[in-house]
Amino acid sequence: MDLDLRNELAELLDDIQKRQRHIEDQVFLINVLGRDGHNTLEQQAKLKHERKQLALQMEMQTKLLQTAKLPQ
Template identity: 80%
Template sequence: MDLDLRGELEALMTEIKKRQRHIEDQVFLISVLEHDGHNTVEQQAALKLERKQLALQMERQTKLLQKASSQT
């Protein structure tokens, strides 16, 4: 695997892990806020956007892995 591709994959994997953790934290926060009776519409919208971004990152990761496997 080419070094640039490896570096890009590693960076992307790190970003994905961070975003996944952030999403988990937001889900927990929203559940606490809802339990306390707060309006969570804005947080829900932000969470939806984060999930879309995660999906895009994972799609990019899949494409990079396919590219890497075709190079071997």
């Protein structure tokens, strides 16, 4: 695996981990706000968007890993 691809994968993994943590934090916040009787529709919509972005990042990671495994 070349250095550029390795760096790109490392950066992507870091971004994925940050987004996963952000999603976990938002789920917790939405649950607390919901228990307290707050309207959480806006937060839920943002969470849905974040989850879609996470899925796209994971798809990109898979494609990069497949590229790295191709014989040269």
